[in-house]
Each structure stands twice: as C-alpha cells, then as structure tokens.
Amino acid sequence: MKYTTLPNSEIKVSKICLGTMTWGNQNTEGEGHEQMDYAFEQGVNFFDTAEMYPVPANPETQGRTSKIIGTWFKKTGNRDKVVLASKIIGRSSDYSAHIRTTGLTSESIKEAIDKELQRLQTDYIDLYQIHWPERLTNTFGIRDYKHDPSDEWKDNFNEVLHALDEQIKTGKIRHIGMSNEKAWGTMRYLEESKIHKLPRMSTIQNAYSLINRVFEGDMAEVSIRENIGLLAYSPMAFGVLSGKYIKGIAGDDSRLKLYPRFARYSSEQSTEATKRYLKIAEDNNMTLAQMSLAFVNQQPFLTSNIIGASKMEQLKENIDSIDITLNENILEQINAVHAVIPNPAP
Template sequence: MKYTTLPNTNIKVSKICLGTMTWGNQNTEAEGHQQMDYALEQGINFFDTAEMYPVPAEPKTQGRTSKIIGTWFHKTGNRDKIILASKIIGRSSDYTKHIRSTGLNPESITEAIEKELKRLQTDYIDLYQIHWPERLTNTFGIRDYKHDPSDEWQDNFNEVLRALEEQIKAGKIRHIGISNEKAWGTMRYLEESKNNGLPRMSTIQNAYSLLNRTFEGDLAEVSLRENIGLLAYSPMAFGVLSGKYIKGTATDDSRLKLFPRFARYSSEQSTEAAKRYLKIAEDNNMSLAQMSLAFVNQQPFVTSNIIGATKMEQLKENIDSINVTLSEEVLAQINEVHKVIPNPAP
C-alpha cells in the first residue's frame, strides 16, 4: 500500500480509501466485516462513511452502514488502526428529509455527531465532512451553474466553521472537510478560516473518474495551491468502468440494475467513452477497472481514492490497482479519448 498525509495534519492515510455505502443494503453486516478485515490486511487504514448511508437513502436503512463499522470496531478492537471519515448532510431534500428538516447549524451539527458516534461505537471521528453545499449549485450530474435568485440560503460558512470548532475542542472530531463542493464554496471556507482563525478544511470529496474529470478545472488549481486534497469518489463510475455493462456480464444485483435511477454514467457518450477506454486497457494488458483506478491514484491533487465493492473479488482487484503505474504512452491514449469525449458524465 502507498500512503499520503491528510493536508495540514500529521495523519498518514492509505492512498486507497475503503468506501462503505453499500453496507446495510447491497451488503450484509458479515460482508462489511469481511471487507474491513481484508482491507486492513492489505494496508488500508482509511474508511469513509456518512450518516445517510447506505445508498439509496431510505428511512428504514439510514445509519446501518455506520452501525456495521461500529460492530466491527467492537468485535475487533481495531478502532486505533483506522482513520475514520464521516459526513453530515447539508440542506435536506426529499431524498434526505427523514434525517432532519433543518439545515446546517450548531444544533444540527451537534445532534448529527452525537448520533454518528453512537452508531460507530467510538468517541471521535478523524475527518468530519459537509456532505454537500446548502446553497443551490450544480452538483450530482448537473453540468453548468445556473443562478437561482429565489434561493433562500443564507451565507453560513462562518457559523458552520465555529460549530465544527466547538466539536473539535470537545474532542468529538479531529479534522474537517467538504464534499460535492465547487471552487467558490471551497474558497469561501478557506477565506473564513484564514481571516477568523477558524479550523481549516483539509479535504474535498468530489466525484472524479475517467468519465468525469471536471475537478481538473478550477478545483485542481485550488487543491494544489491551497493544499486541500481530493478524496475521489465514484472512480469506477458506478461500475461502468469495470466494463461489465459494456460486455453484458453485469449480474442482477449490480448497482445500475438494482437502482436504474443512478444513471449519471449511463449516457450514450459515457458508454462510448468507456468502450474506448476498455480498448486501451485491453491493448495494454490491463483490466479497465485497474486502469481507471490507477489513473485516479496518479493524480497530484488526489489524497486518497475511495473504492467500493459489493463482492470480494471486486474489492481485491480494486485494491491491487495501487500496484499499477500507467505509462506516459497509456496516459496519452487516455487523454486522446478525453479530447474527443470530454467529461461525458458531469
């Protein structure tokens, strides 16, 4: 395994992070425990969860993922071996209104952390992240920003940071991050921290893959100049970059067959791009999965690559990507496809 440092901390994390959002829905507790056992054996010390997991978010399953991690901590005593990340939802929506009706404020942050600590059976969370912005902006597959003057969101960056600071002082969380953010929101958080002596966002967890390289725009510059590391999620594009949907080998319990509404990576352009990437991988004696993950692993702004799997063979292949280094020739071939079909899945 390879390791990096969470920006502006002394915490070493594995370059591969174990994503957990299928546990409690597509995966049982026993399967989640098996995945954590194997990941730790392979040198992975970084796990990521969220209060809303598993996905899709539903009242009957909310919090199950973190509970599975908690029972593993209790059973194995491995809490001190893991750097644990979790998230609080921002502005609630029809998707998450069962979790809370209020947005981010000191009360909701306190409540969310207390409940998550109980589920996780731990006294602290190493990295606590804002799951998505409260303001209306272009996230989750929306390509361009369109301003909505009727948005009633209030600028609460300062209030959020002060509330998180109180939780840090109380020892409930150690460091903080953002997720699904844009360049403007990222810089606003950093500005508030700098000007008011408040805790600084260490990481940004955004989608990043061969089918969605939008992070390479303004956010890549922000990441490198401001030292805020990317935790790349969906590096496999909901399994599209495994090649199983192209080849017709996807099983009935695969994500896009179970949840066809998650069609962010299923457009005609995404399918065509994935076919071209598959050919590059096969021409260079690699699986598409390992080439896709190796591409993410090699980016200079990536702190850790969040992989997830429902089956152990998938998990093993994904973790093994850390041993794959793409040559300049392969990278050039990848970039040729990107020039022709840039970011087909925003």
Template sequence: MKYTTLPNTDINVSKICLGTMTWGNQNTQEEGFAQMDYALDKGVNFFDTAELYPVPARKETYAETERIIGNWFAKTGNRDKVVLGSKIAGTGDYTAHIRTNGFSKEALNNAVNDSLKRLQTDYIDLYQLHWPERKTNTFGVRDYKYNTDDQWEDNFNEILYNLDEIIKTGKIRQIGISNEKAWGTMRYMEASKQHDLPRMCTIQNAYSLINRVFEGDLAEVAHRENIGLLAYSPLAFGVLSGKYIKGTAEKNARLNMFSHFSRYSSENATQAAKRYLKIAEDHNMSLAQMSLAFINERPFVTSNIIGATNLKQLEENIESINVSLSDEIIEAINTVHADIPNPAP
C-alpha cells in the same frame, strides 16, 4: 500499500480508501465485516462513510452503514488501526427523513453525537459536510444556474465556528467538504484564514475517467490551497469496470438494482468507456485497474475511495495501487478525454 497525509495534518492515510455506502443495502453486515477485514489486512487504513448511507437513501435503512462499522469496531477492537471519515447529510428532498435544519449548530451537534453512538467510538478523524446547503450545480448537473428563489444565507463563518467548538471537545479531529464547488471551497478557506478557524483539509468529489470536472478550477484550488481530493465514484458506478459493456454484471450490481442511477450511463459516457476498455485490453490490464491507477497517480488526489460488492472486486481494486500507467497509456486516455470530454459530470 502507499500512504500520504491528510493535508496540513499529521494523519497518515492509505492512498486507497475503503468506501462503504453499499453496506446495509447491496451488502450484508457479514459482507461488510469481510471487506473491512480484507482491506485492513492489505494496508488500507482509511475508511469513509456517512450518516446517509447506505445508498439509495431511505428512512428504513438510514445510518445502517455506520452501525455495521460500529459493530465491527466492537467485535475486532480495531478502531485505533483505522482513520475514519464520516459526513453530515446536507439539505435535500431525499434527506428530509434525517433532519431539515441543515448545518446549524443544533444539527451539527446532533449529527456528530448520533454518528459516534452508531460507530461505537469516541471520535471521528475526518468529519465532512456532505454537500452545500445553498443551491448550486452538484450531483450530475453540468452548469450553474442562477437561482432567484434560493433562501440560503451566507453562513461559512458560523459553520466553521460551530465545527471548531466540536473539535475542541475531541469528538472530531479534522474537517472536510464534499460535493463542493470552487466558490464554496474558497469561501471556507478564506474564512478559516481571516478568523483563525479550522480549515477544510479535504474535498470529497466525484472524479473518474468519464468525469474529470475537478480538473477545472478545483484542481488549481487544491494545488494552491493545499486541500486534498478524496475521489469518489472512480469507477463511475461500475461502468469503468467494463462489466456493463461486457454484460457480465451480477444481479446485485448497482445499475441493475437501481436503474434510476443514470448519471454515468449516457450514450457518450458508454462510448467513452468502450474506448477506455480497448486501451486497457491493448495493454493487458483490466479497465478497473487502469481507471483506478489513473486516479491514484493524480497529484491533487489524497486518497481514492473504492467500493465493492464482493471480495474479488475489492482485491482487484486495492491491487490498483501497484499499477503504473505508461506515458503511452496516459496519452491514449487523454485522446479519448479530448474527443469526449466529461460525458458524465
């Protein structure tokens, strides 16, 4: 395994992060336990979860993933071996069953305390805001649209102040953002500088061969502000494993179970994935490992959040840390990207 640090901290994390959002829906607690055991044994010390998980978000399964992780900590005593990230859910139609008061002081305190109980721990290493409260282009929306009905009021300073109070209690160590845009990221960074408040050390956004939107403005923000990308959906819901192209996906594969998750399944995305598959096969590697190796090697990526529904997938995904891509492969990848840029934003 390879390691780095969360930017501007002394917290060492593995370049591969174990994603958990299938546990409690596609995966049982027993399977989640097996994945955590295997990942830790392979040197993965960074786990990422959220109060929202498992996905799809439903009232019936709310926060089940955190409960599974907490039960594993209680069983194994491995809390001190893991850097743990979790998130507070933002406002949205499919989070109304969680709360409706956004990132208010009350919401942040309740969310942190409830997560700590479920996770059976006294602290969370990295606490993240799952997406912005304001209306902006996240979750597969390509372009920003002017919103005249947005009732959001600027609260960056307030959020950081309230998070600072929680940090001082020891319940969380560091903070980050997720599904944020360049403007919001810079507002948080500037607020922390101007008012001596905690700084966001990471940004967790989608990033894959068929979604390289981060390489626009946010890549420069990451570079110049030293905020690290935690790349999620690096295999684009399994599209970049090649299993849907080849017709080998199992019944419990995400897109077989949840057909409405169509973000990565457009005609252009499928065509791009087929071309990436050929590049991988021409160089005697799996599409999954090539796709993950590309993410692992990007200079602005702090950690690559992988997910799996079985141990065979998990083994292949973790092993990507030992795969190096030649200049020839990178050139071929960039040719496809130039021909079909970001087909799944």
C-alpha cells in the same frame, strides 16, 4: 499499500480509502466485516462513511452502514488503527428529509455527530465532512451552474466553521472537510478560516473518474495551491468503468440493475468513452477497472481514492490497482479519448 498525509495534519492515510455505502443494503453486516478485514490486512487504514448511508437513502436503512463499522470496531479493537471519515447532510432534500430539515446549524451539527459516534461505537471521528453544499449549485451530475434567485439560502460559512470548531474543541472530531463542493464554496471556507482563525478544511470529496474529470478545472488549482486534498469518489462510475455493462455481463444484483435511477454515468457519450477506454486497457494487458483506478491514483491532487465494492473479488481487484503505474504512452492514449469526449458524465 501506498500512503499520503491528510493535508494540514500528521495523519498518515492509505492512498486507497475503503468506501462503505453499500453496507446495510447491497451488503450484509457479515460482508461488510469481511471487506474491512481484507482491506485492513492489505494496509488500507482509511474508511469513509456518512450518516445517511447506505445508498439509496431511506428511513428504514439510515445509519446501518456506520453501525456495521461500529460492530467491527468492537469486535476487532482496531479503532485506533483506522482513520475514520464521516459526513453530515446539507440542507434537506428529497432523499434526506427523514434525517433532519434544520440545515447546518450549531445544534444540528452537534446532534449529528453525537448520533454518528453512537452508531460507530467510538468517541471521535478523524475527518468530518459537509456532505454537500446547502446553497443551490450544480452538484450530483448537473453540468453547469445556473443561478437561482429564488434560493432562500443565506451565507452561513462562518456559522458552520464555528459549529465545527466547537466540536473539535470537545475532541469529538479532529479535522474537517467538504464534499460535492465547488471552487467558490471552497475559497469561501478558506477565507472564513483565515480571517476568523477558525478550523481549516483539509479535504474535498468529489466525483472523479475517467469519464468525469471536471475536478481538473478550477478545483485542481485550488486543491494544489491551497493544499486541499481530493478524496475521489465514484472512481469506477457506479461500476460502469468495470466494463461489465457494455460487455453485457453485469449480474442482476449489480448496482445499475438494482437501481436504474442512478444513471449519472450511463449516457450515450459515457458508453462510447468507456468502450474506447476498455480497448486501451485490453491492449495494454489490464482490466478496465485496474486502469481506471490507477489513473485516479496517479493524480497530483489526490489524497485518497475511495473504492467500494459489493463483492470480494471486486474489492481485491480494486485494492490491487495501487500497484499499477500507467506509463506516458497509456496516459497519452487516455488523454486522446478525453480530448474527443471530455467529461461525458459531469
């Protein structure tokens, strides 16, 4: 395994992070434990969850993922050997109103952390993240920002940081991060932390893959110059970058067959780009999954690559990507495809 350091800390994290959002829905508790056992044995010391997991989110399953992690901690005694990340939902949406509707207030942040600690059977979370912005902006597959003057959101960056600071002082969380955030929001958080001597955002968890390199715009410069590490999610684009869908070998229990509404990475252009990337991988004696993950692993702004799998063979292949280095010739071929079909899945 290869390791990096959580920005602005001395915490060593594996460059592969174990994503968990299928546990409690597509995966049983036993399967979640098996994945954690294997990943831990391979040197993965970084796990990521969220209060709303598993996905798709609904009232019946909410929190199951973290409970599965909690029972593993209790069984193995490995809590102090794992860097644990979790998230709080932003302003209510159609898939999170069953959790809360109050937004990111001091009270809701405290309540969310306390409940998550109970589920996880621990007394601290190493990295606590805002799952998505509360303001209306272009998240979750929306290509461009279009201002909505009817948005009732009021600037609360300072309030959020003060609330998180309170929780850091209690010892319940150690470091903080963002998710699905944009350049403006990132810089606003940094501005508030600098001016008011509040905790500083350490990481940003955004989508990043061969077919979604939007992060390489303004966010890459912010990340590198401000030392905000990317935790890349969906590096396999919901399994599209395994090649199984274009090859017609995806099982009935595959993510997009179970949940066809998750079509963020399934456009005609995404499919064409995926076909071209598959040829590059096969011409260079790699699987598309290995090449896709190795590409993410090599980025200079990356802190950790969040991989997730519903099956053990997928998990093993994904973790093994850490041992692959793409040479300049392969990177040139990848960038040639990107030049023709840039970011088909924003």
